[in-house]
Amino acid sequence: MIYLDNSATTKPYKEVLETYVTVSEKYFGNPSSLHALGLDAEKVLTRSREVVAEILGVKAKEIIFTSGGTEGNNLAIKGIAHEHSTRGKHIITSVVEHASTYETFSELESKGFDVTYVPVNVLGKISVDDIKKAIRPDTVLVSLIHVNNETGTIQPVGEVGQMLKEYRKVFFHVDHVQGITKVPLTIKKHHIDLCTISGHKFHGVKGTGALYVREGINLSPMLHGGVQEAKLRAGTENVPGIAALAKALRMTIDKSINELANLRQLQQIAIDGLNEIEGIVLNSGVGEGHAPHIVNFSIPGAKPEVVIQALSHQGVYVSTKSACSSKISSPSRVILEMGLGNQRAESAIRISFSFETTDEEIKTFLKIMKEEVPKLLQVMR
Ligand SMILES: Cc1ncc(COP(=O)(O)O)c(C=O)c1O
Known part of the structure; x- marks a missing residue:
């Protein structure tokens, strides 16, 4: 073969599957339960969050575990759009986004939001100037794919982040699903407010992902219920999948060095x-x-x-x-x-x-x- x-998608590493099985067997308690089994599961969750945060160079409390890239992108984009709609309903993105963001923008357009799609050149690259020109007083979000999933073109998200420093009220989301472990991105240095990753693209298991949400940013949640994941994603956490994601990220980042x-x-x-x-x-x-x-x-x-x-x-x-x-x-x-x-x-x-x-x-x-x-x-x- x-x-x-x-x-x-990638084949999960053997060690990642072992982590998944071990956590499923030994730490099956609900991390929200108050008894010892629950606390043990919560420790696995906390440790996994710390590992992911350390690798991304962010704080542990800025990591929200999700079911993957699609959910992360939806939560970031709709979360900002709905939460900040009284301030403005304009969003900027590009014409070459993944379906999970592209369709999210279409949905928002049908709900009265205004979306500007900046063009790309023959290499599939946007221009930072086009983003800058598209900014209006009612712009609340710029959302860009980092590495294009079809062509591998890298968008200048670092430069966009630097440029957006002047526009403090415009949030910046990056879909880093194809970039993570292959094309380094320093989230904090580049003034990124929200960043999506997906576990099954780096040898984790399917149905796992994480969204970085900069401390202090308010998002409107998509799921309502319990207080898990800082109230941004209600529902019992997929503890084995999350532990597997942390393991896979660690292993793949280590491999990437050489x-x-x-x-x-x-x-x-x-x-x-x-x-x-x-x-x-x-x-x-x-x-x-x-x-x-x-x-x-x-x-x-x-x-x-x-x-x-x-x-x-x-x-x-x-x-x-x-x-x-x-x-x-x-x-x-x-x-x-x-x-x-x-x-x-x-x-x-x-x-x-x-x-x-x-x-x-x-x-x-x-x-x-x-x-x-x-x-x-x-x-x-
Ligand atoms: C750039 C990009 N964003 C988002 C996604 C969606 O990720 P998931 O399959 O985890 O929902 C993908 C998946 O192909 C992708 O390539």
Whole structure:
């Protein structure tokens, strides 16, 4: 098996699953219970929060555990929009956001909010100046994806954060789901108020995530009930999943220290190899401004579902757009917004690596592509 769909999800580390099982067995008490079992579970929760906070360079009380990236993004965006709507109803974002924020903005628009979508250039990058120009007296939030899930383009969120220092009433949310462990981001230095991460993108288990909420920021909660997670997310906490997330984050960050350069090399091998295959056009870039774990390319004229099935038969797993939109056969919104045209947007394929991806796997993938692409092109003619 050659798994090249790590931006959709990663395989949980064995140690992470062991943590999940141990915590489920030994610390099954409800962390809100007052007896010893409850207190033991609460200790696991506290420790996990401290680990995540330390890695993100923030305070433990600024971490809210969620069910993943979608929930974190919804909570951050709707939470700010509803809580601060008396001050203003204008939000700024980009045209290349993940569905979990894009659809959230559509929903807010239907409720009377006004959203400005800044454009991107041919590399998929926004301009800080466009964000600045879009700010109005009634702007309450700027929300940006850090690393694009389809192309790996890195948005200049650090520069946006610095620029927003002048606008103290405008909150800044970053969707860091694809960036965490691959593209470093210093939350405090860059004046980020809210930041979303998701456990299953770094070898944790599915249904886990965290939202950083800067101390002092008020959000309107989406779930009402108990007082868990600083009253921002009612409901009994997923203690085993949270402990697994903390373990996975620790392990993946530790690996990243030595492995990031290797990941860049793998990406270069993949790009060089794909460039040599007739019929393939690269949609994503390489080097600075681009995450090391994502490569996007098109085989104009080929149906991506057919390419995916052909590769799947050979034990190679890749994807079209983001996992949550890949079952909808429409052109990639991100590739269209980059101005690369309908044909490329309709035939875009994404490969994505983890620190577990090897040199050999990339070489085998390229060998299979060299054999399969001419066959696919033949069928189309
Ligand atoms: C950039 C980005 N944001 C948010 C999400 C949603 O995360 P989750 O699958 O944990 O809901 C994803 C998932 O693909 C993503 O890539």
